[in-house]
Amino acid sequence: MVEFDPGRLRVLVFDIFGTTVDWYTGVADQAAEIFRAAGVELDAGTFAEEWRGMYLPAMQRVRDGDRDWAYLDTLHRESLDSLLERHGVGAAVDEQQRRNLVRAWHILPAWPDAVAGLARLRQHYTVVALSNGGFALLTRLIKAANLPFDSIVSAELARTYKPDPQVYLTASGLLDVAPEQTLMIACHIWDLTGARAAGLHTAFVERPGEKGPRIPADRPEDAAADLTAGNFVELAELLGC
Amino acid sequence: MVEFDPGRLRVLVFDIFGTTVDWYTGVADQAAEIFRAAGVELDAGTFAEEWRGMYLPAMQRVRDGDRDWAYLDTLHRESLDSLLERHGVGAAVDEQQRRNLVRAWHILPAWPDAVAGLARLRQHYTVVALSNGGFALLTRLIKAANLPFDSIVSAELARTYKPDPQVYLTASGLLDVAPEQTLMIACHIWDLTGARAAGLHTAFVERPGEKGPRIPADRPEDAAADLTAGNFVELAELLGC
Numbered sequence: 001m002v003e004f005d006p007g008r009l010r011v012l013v014f015d016i017f018g019t020t021v022d023w024y025t026g027v028a029d030q031a032a033e034i035f036r037a038a039g040v041e042l043d044a045g046t047f048a049e050e051w052r053g054m055y056l057p058a059m060q061r062v063r064d065g066d067r068d069w070a071y072l073d074t075l076h077r078e079s080l081d082s083l084l085e086r087h088g089v090g091a092a093v094d095e096q097q098r099r100n101l102v103r104a105w106h107i108l109p110a111w112p113d114a115v116a117g118l119a120r121l122r123q124h125y126t127v128v129a130l131s132n133g134g135f136a137l138l139t140r141l142i143k144a145a146n147l148p149f150d151s152i153v154s155a156e157l158a159r160t161y162k163p164d165p166q167v168y169l170t171a172s173g174l175l176d177v178a179p180e181q182t183l184m185i186a187c188h189i190w191d192l193t194g195a196r197a198a199g200l201h202t203a204f205v206e207r208p209g210e211k212g213p214r215i216p217a218d219r220p221e222d223a224a225a226d227l228t229a230g231n232f233v234e235l236a237e238l239l240g241c
Numbered sequence: 242m243v244e245f246d247p248g249r250l251r252v253l254v255f256d257i258f259g260t261t262v263d264w265y266t267g268v269a270d271q272a273a274e275i276f277r278a279a280g281v282e283l284d285a286g287t288f289a290e291e292w293r294g295m296y297l298p299a300m301q302r303v304r305d306g307d308r309d310w311a312y313l314d315t316l317h318r319e320s321l322d323s324l325l326e327r328h329g330v331g332a333a334v335d336e337q338q339r340r341n342l343v344r345a346w347h348i349l350p351a352w353p354d355a356v357a358g359l360a361r362l363r364q365h366y367t368v369v370a371l372s373n374g375g376f377a378l379l380t381r382l383i384k385a386a387n388l389p390f391d392s393i394v395s396a397e398l399a400r401t402y403k404p405d406p407q408v409y410l411t412a413s414g415l416l417d418v419a420p421e422q423t424l425m426i427a428c429h430i431w432d433l434t435g436a437r438a439a440g441l442h443t444a445f446v447e448r449p450g451e452k453g454p455r456i457p458a459d460r461p462e463d464a465a466a467d468l469t470a471g472n473f474v475e476l477a478e479l480l481g482c
Contacts, residue, residue: 126380136417139367139392151380152392156415174397176377 004201004226006239011175012121013153013168013200015186016131016138017108018210018217020232021145024048026108028212034097034104040089047083049212054079056190059132059161069159071134076102106137110145111207117232118148120241126150130171130184132161151175163194172200183226185235189218192225203227203235245442245467247480251418253362254394254409254441256427257372257379258349259451261473262386265289267349269453275338275345281330288324290453295320297431300373300402310400312375317343347378351386352448358473359389361482367391371412371425373402392416404435413441424467426476430459433466444468444476 017023024045032044058075061067080101084090093101121127128151129138135154142149155161158170172182179199186192187207195202204223211217220228229235258264265286273285299316302308321342325331334342362368369392370379376395383390396402399411413423420440427433428448436443445464452458461469470476 122384126384128380134417135392135415139369139416143363143367143391150384151376154415157398174376174395175380176375 006227008181009125009183009201009239010177010181011126011128011172012183012185013128013130013171013195014118014149015162015184015188015191016129016133016141017105018207019185019187019205020114020129020147021108021110021141022210023052023105023108024210024212027051027104030104030107031101034093034100038089038092038094038097040092042087042089045212046214047087049215051076051079051083052211054083063161063164069156071156072105072132072137073102073134076105105133106140107144108141110147111231113231113233115146115148117234117236120233120236121239122148122150124239124241125183126175128153128171128175130162130167131155132167163190163197165194165198168195168198168200172198185232187218189223192223201226203229203238205229205231205235247468249422250366250424250442250480251422252367252369252413252416253424253426254369254371254412254436255359255390256403256425256429256432257370257374257382258346259448260426260428260446261355261370261388262349262351262382263451264293264346264349265451265453268292268345271345271348272342275334275341279330279334279338281333283328283330286453287455288328290456292317292320292324293452295324304402304405312397313346313373313378314343314375317346346374347381348385349382351388352472354472354474356387356389358475358477361474361477362480363389363391365480365482366424367416369394369412369416371403371408372396373408404431404438406435406439409436409439409441413439426473428459430464433464442467444470444479446470446472446476 014020028045028048031047035042084093118127127149129149130153132155134156138152138154153171155167158167160166172179182200183203184195184200185203187205187210192202202225204220204225206220208217229238255261269286269289272288276283325334359368368390370390371394373396375397379393379395394412396408399408401407413420423441424444425436425441426444428446428451433443443466445461445466447461449458
């Protein structure tokens with residue numbers, strides 16, 4: 001690993017779900033509304049947690065080659081169907097409501113510091129979204145949340161998922177910079193570990209509430225990142241923006 | 242071809258060089274400066290024309306499979322080297338100046354209507370850049386010109402060049418819409434012909450000066466497009482934005 005020198009950075013790549021937007025609140029709120037309409041008595045917050053909990057294993061099977069590449073919406077739909085079944089409410093939630101639940105992941109609220117922090121960082125660096133979300137999903141989400149990214153890179157372009165090193169290298173390659181000129185920003189240690197393995201530098205951003213009120217978020221002291229910040233505005237300050 | 246119904250459109254994909262930005266003025270101005278510094282007496286406008294003239298044949302060889310996929314910067318560099326040689330000034334222009342000439346294509350002025358037109362269209366449609374320029378080039382150019390695109394798709398992602406239908410289908414596929422829900426906007430008939438062959442709808446935007454003062458631009462009466470507009474603001478009006 002090349003020694004960390006912020007002056008050599010050219011591109012900042014940001015994780016989206018949890019790091020830039022609050023998936024928990026967004027999905028739980030939209031699910032609560034759909035469950036009400038369907039007459040389903042499920043706690044939407046717990047449901048959002050459980051649904052998100054099926055995300056890493058589903059992607060793992062793609063990364064391991066146990067299944068062909070599949071769009072994130074497809075993985076979300078499969079885990080949704082199985083989760084509704086498990087809760088015994090499979091018959092109550094119809095096709096359109098299931099589609100709307102999957103699309104809940106397309107419109108999520110940004111963390112309060114995200115737009116302002118990105119706007120500052122963008123004046124000095126190329127700021128890019130790098131997510132396991134599909135390209136269409138990310139285009140919609142980033143537009144709706146008004147996030148000032150310079151461009152969007154989806155794991156879909158690498159036909160695999162983070163933390164596969166190929167995803168991070170696809171991003172630095174498309175942006176025409178060396179991995180060590182690239183800083184990966186995330187609130188998930190698994191994501192930063194993957195980025196580091198691909199030769200990128202890493203910044204941990206603490207998002208204490210990102211997994212909701214019951215599940216503890218990853219902590220900075222466990223992250224071993226080049227930088228640690230409390231939010232995107234703090235990150236801009238750390239980088240002298 | 243599905244009958245054209247503007248109400249069914251979801252995504253607008255825009256050509257960049259000539260359609261959205263004024264490559265002729267941008268490249269000629271930057272070349273004039275570099276030639277002055279190098280003490281080279283070449284007319285920068287004519288040079289820009291000639292250089293651009295080598296663009297379609299260079300990409301054609303990639304599309305035909307006569308050479309492996311190569312980044313647009315690489316094609317520009319090869320044609321630059323051969324053009325300087327042809328003009329007998331190969332010895333006068335050094336490596337750094339050649340790199341700067343290739344990078345002239347990364348920073349180009351937007352046409353005066355482009356930002357305002359895109360901003361209006363963006364309120365009703367997903368607006369996407371779709372260019373033969375590389376992903377890094379487009380990211381830099383769009384940021385510098387402050388163009389409010391929702392996302393960027395480069396022919397690089399399809400590893401071929403427009404007008405190969407695969408490029409247009411890569412765009413509609415990544416945006417998760419059907420080809421007929423997609424409108425390709427360009428000032429080049431060859432680009433619209435390629436888009437139509439892939440099943441997209443087409444809009445011709447007239448850019449009379451796009452090839453500089455000596456070479457006539459494509460004319461609307463030859464375009465056979467679903468829509469024709471004088472600029473992006475007129476296009477917004479035609480689409481009811």
